[in-house]
Each structure stands twice: as structure tokens, then as C-alpha cells.
Amino acid sequence: MSIVRSHVLISIDANTLLAGAKAVEEALINELRRRGIDKEVGVIETGPLGIIGKGVVMVVYPEGVYYGNVKPEDIPELVEEHFIKGRPLKRLMIENIITPSVVVKEEVGLTKRQVRIVLKNSGVINPESIEEYIASDGFDGLTKAIFEMKPEDVIKVVKDSGLRGRGGAGFPTGLKWEFTYKIPSDEKYVICNADEGEPGTFKDRLILEGDPYRIVEAMTIAGYAVGAKKGYIYIRGEYKLSIDRMQKAIQTAKEYGLLGDNILGSNFSFDIEVRKGAGAYICGEETALIESLEGKRGVPRIKPPYPVSQGLRNKPTVVNNVETLANIPDIVRNGAEWFRQFGTEKCPGTKVYTILGDVINAGLIEVEMGTPLREIIFQYGGGIKDGKKFKCALVGGAAGAFLGEEMLDVKMDFENLKEYKAVLGSGAILVMNESACIVDMLKSILRFFEHESCGRCTPCRVGTKRLVEIINRFANLEGSEEDIDEMVNISLVMKDTSFCPLGQSVHLPVVSAIRYFKDEFINHFKEKYCVANRCGRKVEVLS
């Protein structure tokens, strides 16, 4: 298909209707067809453009050129000048107007240090404006899927792209969709997992706040592919702005016929509902999330059966992370080959990281899969603050591992990290300098797990408690060699016997901390020494 090159947004509201907007629109569509460019130039009806007293108004994207007082008889000249010759028709242009925000189209390319697919629009377009999303190729993927592809074709392109889940586990997305697609059922569901709770992670929040229509489009494409009519996005309760933006985006997309019944006039219907979490990290685990959506305590289910076959209300359900879905529109629009030019053979595409801690530039970046950790910390993160030395990075959140100096050259993707007994997880990178105390950090991690263990299974419920007791001893400059071994043992028993991946991943930070920094643990009880001078302080008694 010829991808739509330009969009004309024609304002249809009470004022412009009186001025004859419908007749102008009709003339425009006819003229574009006559000149054979109706496939390249999309005509979209929009609401008020904020310009009053200028008759029929329209705006052409991506240039962002506004025209006013347009009459049907102006149309041939306008099309000739603007779309054929490529220069705005000065006579009708409205100049010096304040547009909601400037639309800048960024080319995705290797010339940029950051490759932006997922964050392409974030901070570039006005996230509350569907027009701006459309003008930056928004809904092209959905249009292409519905009108030019069968569901199997969509699944094939996602499979071929090699996209893997960005929620932590890295499961191939196309395969997941195919499972659900193949199971016959009267009802199927698509769930977008926006419960983002992994400490140090806020990428999904920024995607939802910065580009909510991308997720609307992606979920709708997923629904089309697997045969679902209903989607849910489960957003953690604290993310008020994300909830708000998403609700508005859903509403507006419906008004534009891009969501709801008979999308874009096709036979395909799909609806999305926003649901709020209520403060439970475990609800990010997909089966616990489903329980929560069903109005229950968010306790994980036994797997198998997996959600792909028996998920929400026991119907086949696709659960995908926000970042995973954010890749979908461009994959469908540009094809699998395009996506595969980024990243590595086994993990194509990009990854969004949050770099935090003792770095100069903390924040969010999107870089190709396979980018070495060193580059992320020292180039994008700007290196270590205050002239200090790098000590280690906690990669993947609390359920991640500490990586020391000797692992800085690891290429960051699902496969490579596995070799180092580490995980990509949510993409959180917490950097610590030489004066950070590992005991102190592990204490914070273990408290997190103790607090967030859902209590369903004994190894995790009791194990996390015991681990906190032991780490507290080190933090009081006590503890022993046996305590160190005991921590490793407990976390490994939890790995083998816990019911869900929460309890199963506690060994990652515990074992890696002890593997690389055992001396520091020993110093705490032998030398009564802590580099950060945080341990061993008695908390002041309240007066």
C-alpha cells in the first residue's frame, strides 16, 4: 500500500459547517481522487482547530500549514500547488497562528545516537491531540492491518519481526498472539499490562503520558490479530495522569471512528476499558493481574494453563507490556525487515532504559538491543557523578542482579544477560559509585520483597522474612559467615520451590551481591566497617 504521505485535517464544527465545510471536504476528496493522489493524502474530519472567523479551516500535516476561508472553487488550485508542486498556497494560508505544539518528524535512523521507535512521539507531539498522532503516521498501522491484511498476516509480521516481550520475560510476541488466535472461542481479550511496579522503572508511565494513542492503536491491532473484541489496560493506581490521558485517548479515538463499533467503517469492532490497580507489585504478574481484573485478591494462578488459552474469565487472553505494544504500530506499518535492522539477531529492536543513581544524566533512553552496558552508563548516562568511581549497577530492578566493573562490556539483551546469570527485566539500571554500601542496598531490596510477597506460598512468605532478619544483622554490623551462606541457601530454595516468579527471582540480587561483594559483608561484622557509614547507626528514639 502507498503509505499516507500527508493528512488534511478539516475542522468540522458548528461554525465551519455553516461556512460550508462539508462541500469543501467533498470537493477536496474528489479532486485528490481525480489527480490520483487520494491514497497518499488522507482527509480527516476533526473538531475545532481553535481558529474563529476564518470560515472553513483546515490544516495539512506534517507541514502544519493552516488554510482558512477555503471555498470549494479554491480546491483545484490548492491541490495543484500544495500536493502536486509541494508549495503552500500563500493566498489562503493563515499565518502567525499559535499551534498547539510544533510537529517535528524525527527520522528513525542510525545517524542518531538514540533510535526512537517506542518514544518516537513522546515529548514531540501533543499527547492529548489525536490530530498530531495521526499526522505523525498514527493509525496507519491499524488502517493497513484492517484493510490490507488478514489476522494471520498481522501475526506473521509480528512473528517475523522477532519482537519479544518487554515486560521482563522476553517471550516472543508473535508466538503469543498466534496461540490465542488459534484457539476457537466466543470471547477473547487483549490486556495491556501497565502495572509498572519494578523499582526504578517508569518507562511505561512516560509512554502512556507521552503517546497514549499509540497504545490505543496497538491494542486494537492486537485485537484484530487474535480475534478479540475487548481490551483492558490495567494501570497502577498511582499513575493518575496516565489513567486520565488513556481514558481521554480512548474516548477521542471512539469519536473519530478509530475505536468502537465498525472501526473505520470495517466489520471489525474493538473496545478498550481502563482499570486501575490498587498498590500491589504482584499484580504486574500476568495471572495475578487477571485475578485483580476479575475483582479478586491479586494472587497468581497456577500455570499452565497460560493466559493465552485460559486467561480473563477463562477465555484466551493476550497480555502484553506497554513498551511491547508501543512497537506494534510501526512494525505493522514498516514491516518485519525494517524492525530487524535494529538490535541483535535474537533480540531485534530497541529497549527503553531508565538510568538512575550516581550518574550525571539520570533519565530515560531508548537504544538498540545489544548496546553494551558501558555505553549506556558512560555515554548516555554521562558517567559517574562527582568524579567518583563506578562500583556496580543493579540491572533489571529489584528482581535483577548486581553487575560489577568486569561486566560493563556485556551487550544488553535477553540472551547475553542470561549468560551472566542476570536479566534485562524492566530495563531499570541503578548505578552505584564506590561509596555505596551493598549491604544497605540489599536491605532495601529484601524489604521490598518482604513487603510485596503476596503470601500465597510458604517459601516466599517465610523466605523473604528470614532474609530481612539476616540482612538487618549485617546492617547492624553483626552477622556471620554462616549468615552469608544462609542467605544464599534460602534464596536458592525459594528459586526452586516458590510458586511464582516473584519468589523465584529473589536469588538474583542476593547471589550476585554476595558473589561480587562478599568482602563487604564480612567487613560489616568483622571490621564493623561500612563504606557508606550508614550501617550500625541506631535509629534515634523519639522524644
Add this chain to the structure above:
Amino acid sequence: MKTKEEILKSFPKNPDYIIEILHALQDNNPYNYLTPEDIKLCAEYLDLPVSYVEGVASFYSMFSLKPRGRYVIRLCDSPPCHLVGSESLLEYLEKKLKIKVGETTPDRLFTLELTSCLGVCAVAPAMMINDEVYGNLTFEKIDKILEEKRGNL
């Protein structure tokens, strides 16, 4: 303020909506908690046992079954905030408010809670007070915020 009946009626009579309903009921309470009456009304509306609704409410850390202050302070103590000193902020808050984690000041103004990562780590150390996020916290900043909240009433 909406009546409880109005709140309930704005949701479908479907147990799926229990968490949404509990959110709405709690948001409507000046002391940020779910009263026994709220639980009972929700249970009746959805045709569920009271114990079931209570069980759900008690699972989620954003819900409280006992009265809290007008301002619920939720200080983050996950690793990124911990690294930049959230623990000393906790001590400071405890001292300033003369309460421990989980407690409410006698004037029912503040409740102090710890929370897991709030997803605003770029401005660590961070906390939320009701719906608002406060980041890059220092002792001085905390003083100001508490004063401002006290002044609000």
C-alpha cells in the same frame, strides 16, 4: 461530595468492578479509608459476602480499613530512593510528626506510610501525599510541604 448511593450506581453491578468501587468510596472519605459501612454497601451492591469484599480490600496497599489522616504521606523506600537517603527522610518525618510508620497524628492530619517504588525515581527521593507527587526531597522541602498542608485547613 457524592452520596455513596450515587457512587455505587455509577458502576455496573458486576463483581469485576469491586476495586474501582472501593477506590471511589475511599477517595470520597476525608480520612482516606473504607468504613465498615462502605464495605457493607459495596458487598450488597455486588451481591457478595462482606467478608469477601473485606478480603479484597485488605489485599491492596492503597486501601485502608482504618481511619487515616487527611493527608496520607507515602514515602518511597525502594532501592533508587533508598540510595539517595530515603531512610534519613523517614527518620526526619517520624521525628517531625512524632509518629511511627503506619500511625496517624492525634490531630488526624497526617498518616505516615512507606511504599514501594512510585515510578517517579527520576526525582528520587520521592513521596506521595494523597494524589500528589513530591520529588527531590530534602529536610527543608519536607518542612515546607508539611507547613503548606497544615495551612490548608
